[in-house]
Amino acid sequence: MKNNKAQFKIQQMAFMILAVFLFFILIGLGFLSFQTKSLQGNYQQLQMDQAISSLQVLTDMPELSCGYLCLDEDKLRVMSRKSEQYAQFWPVASIKVYKVYPAFDSLIKCPTANCNYFEIYDSNQQNTQEYSTYISLCKRVKEQDNIYDKCEIGKLVVGVKIKQTE
Amino acid sequence: MINKKAEFNFALLFAIILGAAILILAIYGVMKISNTQRYTTDSEIAKKITIITDPLQAGFSEGKFGKITFNQETKINNICFDGGIGRQDISVSTKSGVGDEWQNPGAATSIYNKYIFSDEQENGKEFYVFSKPFYLPYKITDLIFLTSKNYCFIEPPTEIEDEIISLAITNVQVSTKGSVNCSSDALKVCFGGVGDCDIKIYGSCVNDCETAFDQGYVEKDGDKLEFIGNLMYAAVFSDKYVYDCNIKRLMYRTGKITEVLAGKADLMNSRGCNTNLWPDLVLYSSLASSASQADLVDLNNVAKDLDRKNNLELCRVW
Numbered sequence: 361m362k363n364n365k366a367q368f369k370i371q372q373m374a375f376m377i378l379a380v381f382l383f384f385i386l387i388g389l390g391f392l393s394f395q396t397k398s399l400q401g402n403y404q405q406l407q408m409d410q411a412i413s414s415l416q417v418l419t420d421m422p423e424l425s426c427g428y429l430c431l432d433e434d435k436l437r438v439m440s441r442k443s444e445q446y447a448q449f450w451p452v453a454s455i456k457v458y459k460v461y462p463a464f465d466s467l468i469k470c471p472t473a474n475c476n477y478f479e480i481y482d483s484n485q486q487n488t489q490e491y492s493t494y495i496s497l498c499k500r501v502k503e504q505d506n507i508y509d510k511c512e513i514g515k516l517v518v519g520v521k522i523k524q525t526e
Numbered sequence: 527m528i529n530k531k532a533e534f535n536f537a538l539l540f541a542i543i544l545g546a547a548i549l550i551l552a553i554y555g556v557m558k559i560s561n562t563q564r565y566t567t568d569s570e571i572a573k574k575i576t577i578i579t580d581p582l583q584a585g586f587s588e589g590k591f592g593k594i595t596f597n598q599e600t601k602i603n604n605i606c607f608d609g610g611i612g613r614q615d616i617s618v619s620t621k622s623g624v625g626d627e628w629q630n631p632g633a634a635t636s637i638y639n640k641y642i643f644s645d646e647q648e649n650g651k652e653f654y655v656f657s658k659p660f661y662l663p664y665k666i667t668d669l670i671f672l673t674s675k676n677y678c679f680i681e682p683p684t685e686i687e688d689e690i691i692s693l694a695i696t697n698v699q700v701s702t703k704g705s706v707n708c709s710s711d712a713l714k715v716c717f718g719g720v721g722d723c724d725i726k727i728y729g730s731c732v733n734d735c736e737t738a739f740d741q742g743y744v745e746k747d748g749d750k751l752e753f754i755g756n757l758m759y760a761a762v763f764s765d766k767y768v769y770d771c772n773i774k775r776l777m778y779r780t781g782k783i784t785e786v787l788a789g790k791a792d793l794m795n796s797r798g799c800n801t802n803l804w805p806d807l808v809l810y811s812s813l814a815s816s817a818s819q820a821d822l823v824d825l826n827n828v829a830k831d832l833d834r835k836n837n838l839e840l841c842r843v844w
Binding site for chain 1: 537555562574576577665667786798840
C-alpha cells in the first residue's frame, strides 16, 4: 500500500515537471515563431528600402546615366545586350526602362524599330514588387549640323524580390 | 517511519535532479536564443550599412558626409574580393555583456556595385562615412570612405583644405600655420613628406593639374600606395589590402564602362553623329581592365589624352 502511494507521488511529480517543461517549450516555440515572422518582416523592409534607394543609385550609375535623373538611350541599348555580364552587379531583381510618351498599346522590347521599353536586367524572380521613378531618356543627335541631346520622358522600374523562392 | 523518510528523500532527489536538468536546459536555450538574436541583429546591421551608404554616395555633388552611430562598441569587417567586378563582404559583430564579449560576425552582405575604402576591420561606436566621385576621365563611381579613427591633415594644399571644410568632415581636423593643433588621438597626415607624421602624402603631378597632389603616392605603415585624383583619400583611410583589391575592381569597372561608351560611339556613328573615338576607347578599355595600382599614373595620362580628344569632337561621347 505504502509502495503504491510512493509510486503515485513520484508519478504525480514527474507529470507535473513534464507539464511545466512542455509549458516552457510551448512558450519557446511561440517566441521562435514570433522571431521568424519579425525577421521575415525586417527582410522585406530592408529589401524595399534598398529598392527605393537603388532608384537614385541607378540613375547616377555611369553605365546608364547622362546626368541628374537622366538615362542615356544609347547606353541602355548597349547595356540591354550585356545583362548576363552584369547579373550580380545590380542591387535589385530587375531593371526596366519604359518610354512613357507617346502612350503605347503594346510593349515592344528594344532594340527593335518603334520599341518602347528596355530590359536591362531580369533575374526571373517570380515574386517581385516594382518601384519606379520618372526620368529623362536622352540621346545625342545631329540634325542639320546642330548637335543636341534629344530627350523623352521615361520611367525607370526596378523590381525587388519579396519572398525567397528557394 | 524509516520507509516514509526514504520515500520523501527519493521524491525530493528526483525533483531536484529533474529540476536542475530543466534549469540547465532553459539557461542553455536562453543563451542559444540570445546568440541567434545577436547574429540576426548583426546581419541586419550589415545590410543596413549597405543601404545607408546609398544616399551617401556623392552622385552629382562634390562629396557627401554622414555619421553612423551604434549604441555599443561594434566591429565592421570589410572583406574585399577582386577578379572581374569583384565584391565586398560587409559583416558586423557587436560587443555584448551577455555570453562571449565578441561573437562571430553576423551574415555578410555582399556588395558588388560600391567601393568602400576602410581598414579590413574597423572598431568603434561612431563611424564616419563620406564619399567623393572618381573620374578617369569620365565618372566611374563614387568612392566611399568609412573610418572610425580621427585624422589631422597638417598644412594641406588650399584645394584639399577647402574640400574638407566644405564637407564638414568631423573626424578630420585641418591644421594650418598658426591654427588648430591636432588632438592627441588623431593620426597625423603630412603633405610633401614634411614633418613627423603617421601618414605621408607625396604629390607628383606637374602637367594639367589643380595641385601637385592630383597624383602621387601615400606612405603609411611601411607601405607605398599610388593614387590619382580622389583615390588619395582612399589611400589615407584604408589599409593596403582593401586599397589594392578595390583598385583592381575599379579598373575592371573602368574597362567595362569604356566598353559601354565604345558601344555608344558606334551607335552615334550609325545615325550620323560622328565621332572618331571608337578605336581609342577600345584600346583604353583593354588597358584599364587589367590595370593595377602600379599602372594608375600611366593610365591617368592616357585618360587625360582621351578627354582632350573627346573635347575636340563635335559629337562628344561623354
